Amino acid sequence: xxxxxxxxxxxxxxxxxxxxxxxxxxxxxxxxxxxxxxxxxxxxxxxxxxxxxxxxxxxxxxxxxxxxxxxxxxxxxxxxxxxxxxxxxxxxxxxxxxxxxxxxxxxxxxxxxxxxxxxxxxxxxxxxxxxxxxxxxxxxxxxxxxxxxxxxxxxxxxxxxxxxxxxxxxxxxxxxxxxxxxxxxxxxxxxxxxxxxxxxxxxxxxxxxxxxxxxxxxxxxxxxxxxxxxxxxxxxxxxxxxxxxxxxxxxxxxxxxxxxxxxxxxxxxxxxxxxxxxxxxxxxxxxxxxxxxxxxxxxxxxxxxxxxxxxxxxxxxxxxxxxxxxxxxxxxxxxxxxxxxxxxxxxxxxxxxxxxxxxxxxxxxxxxxxxxxxxxxxxxxxxxxxxxxxxxxxxxxxxxxxxxxxxxxxxxxxxxxxxxxxxxxxxxxxxxxxxxxxxxxxxxxxxxxxxxxxxxxxxxxxx
Numbered sequence: 085x086x087x088x089x090x091x092x093x094x095x096x097x098x099x100x101x102x103x104x105x106x107x108x109x110x111x112x113x114x115x116x117x118x119x120x121x122x123x124x125x126x127x128x129x130x131x132x133x134x135x136x137x138x139x140x141x142x143x144x145x146x147x148x149x150x151x152x153x154x155x156x157x158x159x160x161x162x163x164x165x166x167x168x169x170x171x172x173x174x175x176x177x178x179x180x181x182x183x184x185x186x187x188x189x190x191x192x193x194x195x196x197x198x199x200x201x202x203x204x205x206x207x208x209x210x211x212x213x214x215x216x217x218x219x220x221x222x223x224x225x226x227x228x229x230x231x232x233x234x235x236x237x238x239x240x241x242x243x244x245x246x247x248x249x250x251x252x253x254x255x256x257x258x259x260x261x262x263x264x265x266x267x268x269x270x271x272x273x274x275x276x277x278x279x280x281x282x283x284x285x286x287x288x289x290x291x292x293x294x295x296x297x298x299x300x301x302x303x304x305x306x307x308x309x310x311x312x313x314x315x316x317x318x319x320x321x322x323x324x325x326x327x328x329x330x331x332x333x334x335x336x337x338x339x340x341x342x343x344x345x346x347x348x349x350x351x352x353x354x355x356x357x358x359x360x361x362x363x364x365x366x367x368x369x370x371x372x373x374x375x376x377x378x379x380x381x382x383x384x385x386x387x388x389x390x391x392x393x394x395x396x397x398x399x400x401x402x403x404x405x406x407x408x409x410x411x412x413x414x415x416x417x418x419x420x421x422x423x424x425x426x427x428x429x430x431x432x433x434x435x436x437x438x439x440x441x442x443x444x445x446x447x448x449x450x451x452x453x454x455x456x457x458x459x460x461x462x463x464x465x466x467x468x469x470x471x472x473x474x475x476x477x478x479x480x481x482x483x484x485x486x487x488x489x490x491x492x493x494x495x496x497x498x499x500x501x502x503x504x505x506x507x508x509x510x511x512x513x514x515x516x517x518x519x520x521x522x523x524x525x526x527x528x529x530x531x532x533x534x535x536x537x538x539x540x541x542x543x544x545x546x547x
Contacts, residue, residue, distance in 0.1 A: 114139040115164055116268070116438045117189065117422055123434040125266055125426035128257035129398055130188040131195060132167075132420035134225040135445060137188050139164040146228070147184040148172055148213045155183065166223040166445075172213065173224075181210035182228055185249060185400070189422075191257045195249035195400050198291075198407040204250050206291075208407040211247040216275075216417065221446030227272070228418040230401040232279045233411050246412040247401055252289050254396030259286065259300075259425050262363035262392045266430040269421030270374045270442060271304045273351040276324040278306040279413030281403035283329045284421050285359065289397045293405040297389040299331040301399060302359045304350075304416055308343075309334040315342050321349030326357045326371045326382060330389060331404060336369070338386040347382045354419070354447040356439055360429040363392045368429070372439055374419075374447050379439050398423065419447070478515050478529060482508045486534055490515050493528040500527065 115137040117127035130137040133146045142163040149155045156175045161168045172180070183202070187193040198206030215229035232246045259265040267285040276282065285301025288294050306323030310316040310333060318325065318336075325347050327334040337344035347369065350357075354374035361367040368384040397404075400421075402412035420442075424430060430438075478490055490503040500522065504515040 114441070115141070116420075116441050117424075119434060119437045119441060120266070120422070120424045120430065123426075123430060123437075124428075125424040125430045125434065127189045127422045128191050128259070128425050129193040129253060129423040131185045131400070131418075131422070132188070133158075133182070133185060133228045134220050134419045135166045136160040136164050137420060137422060141188050143188070144186040145188075146182055146186060148176060148180045149183045149210070150176065150180055151178045157186075161223065166220050167225045169217060169224040169226055172226060176213060180213035182213045183210050185228060187251075189257070191253070193251050193253040193256050193258065193398055195251050195398065198248045198250050198402070198412075204252075204291075204408075206248070206250075206407045207246075207409065207411045208248045208402070209245045211401075218448060219446075221449055228400075229275070230282060230412070230414065230416045230418065232277070232402070232413040232415050246407070248407045248412040249400040250287070250291065250397065250402075250407075252397045253423075254289050257425065258396040258398060258423060259363075260394050260396040263394070264361065264363050264426060264429045265300055265394065266358070266360045266424040266426075267300070267302050267421070268356065268358045268438060269302055269304075270419040270447070271355050271357060272353060272417035272419075273324055273349075273355045274353055275415060275417045276305045277415040278308075278323070279415065280307060280406075281305070281329055281334065282401060282414035282416030283403055284400050284418065285329070285398070285423060286394045287397045287399035287404040288331075289395045291397075291405065291408040293331060294395070295393065296332045297330055297391065297393040298395055299329050299404045300359070300361045300392060300394050301329045301404070302357045302421075303327045303329040303334050304355070304357055305414060307334055310340045313341050316340070318343050320345060320347055321351075323349050324351070324355075325349060326355075326359075326369055328359050328361070328367060328369060329403065330367075330387070330392075333388070335367075335388055337383045338388045340388065344383055348380070356442055358435060358438075360435075361387070361392060362429055363394075365390055370435060374442050375449075376443055379435055478503060478517065478531070480508075480513055480531060482510055482513060482533075484510050488513075488534075489532045490517075491530045491532075492517060493530055497528075 117130050117137045118139050142160050144157040145167050147157050185195040196202045197210040198208045216227040230247045269284045282305045283301040287299050308318035327336050336347040350371050352373045356372045356374045358370040367387045369382040370379040372379040488508040489505040492500045503517045
């Protein structure tokens with residue numbers, strides 16, 4: 085096929101010497117918090133280092149700090165989009181740590197590390213910012229990697245500097261007392277340990293173990309809390325398990341004397357964990373593979389406590405009685421999570437919709453979703469950019485020989501260039517667009533098959 089000219093620099097992710105141009109049209113529709121809002125369970129805290137959790141959110145996700153104490157806020161690349169991991173790469177030319185994870189809900193429940201120099205203070209350290217990078221829907225992003233003082237047996241752990249994050253959200257919308265609450269997070273089944281306690285959720289405002297029911301947080305790890313009781317054997321694999329940290333114990337059910345056989349281990353690379361607590365008598369646990377499939381109900385029944393006494397702080401990475409005067413012992417990975425309120429807990433249908441949204445985000449996926457518009461002959465489409473030659477390469481597969489056209493449009497739908505128009509051969513096809521001299525902005529690549537719009541994808545041209 086022929087190549088046509090025009091272009092500049094395209095935002096992308098380095099893969100094998102090329103830059104992947106990500107179609108942004110799959111973002112900004114809705115995020116998990118839009119789903120919760122529609123269902124009557126608004127997010128009162130929404131945290132993530134990997135993506136926006138609202139379709140309209142395009143602000144700060146987290147803050148990194150270099151060794152020279154200079155800080156930078158890492159934003160979403162677009163409304164509803166993934167984190168701008170490339171800006172972290174540019175900034176973190178030396179060792180960087182994560183000092184804050186911003187609350188996207190607008191409530192101001194920004195999580196800060198529990199250590200010297202932070203607002204909450206404490207004995208822990210900020211997490212190293214570059215421990216784990218991965219691809220989320222074709223974008224390079226970074227996780228929040230938590231290590232503790234007891235991480236020697238944690239898969240993937242290489243340091244013993246403990247990390248944890250905390251904020252007092254009791255006056256900023258986080259449910260207190262016996263109010264209903266829902267919590268979810270995406271974590272990893274490959275980085276964990278049995279130390280206390282890799283939590284995300286509602287915790288104590290004084291960072292002390294204040295009594296039964298004072299917490300309502302998801303726990304993920306291999307701790308078998310009540311195994312000192314002869315009849316309590318965590319025998320559904322060797323972990324990690326999703327449990328509820330309700331204070332004075334990690335619960336897989338309402339029992340502290342026998343293990344819940346439905347609470348299976350989740351060893352997937354990316355794991356969805358959910359906790360719902362009605363506040364009086366009942367709670368539920370769910371889990372699933374964050375890359376595919378549906379959720380599994382692990383427990384939906386009685387609570388060990390008849391009335392919850394939640395205090396409304398938020399903890400991430402440690403137990404509730406940490407880390408003002410002591411240090412975190414747990415290990416884990418945090419990608420995203422939210423705490424939701426409402427007159428009742430989220431419905432099962434809402435849980436399912438949130439899980440579907442997480443799967444669609446593309447955890448571990450090196451290319452983004454393709455919008456095929458009912459194509460019959462086009463099987464694949466990929467956009468690549470060679471930074472050495474400033475050329476955008478558009479590759480697609482065709483199941484038969486047919487007429488195609490490849491156009492570049494601006495955001496208003498005006499044609500900027502026709503990259504190719506003619507016969508495509510059966511099999512792999514490739515056309516090249518030189519974008520030199522084109523103004524920066526958002527553009528749309530459009531591939532048409534026999535006059536039918538087959539594929540479209542937005543991408544960003546310039547910084």
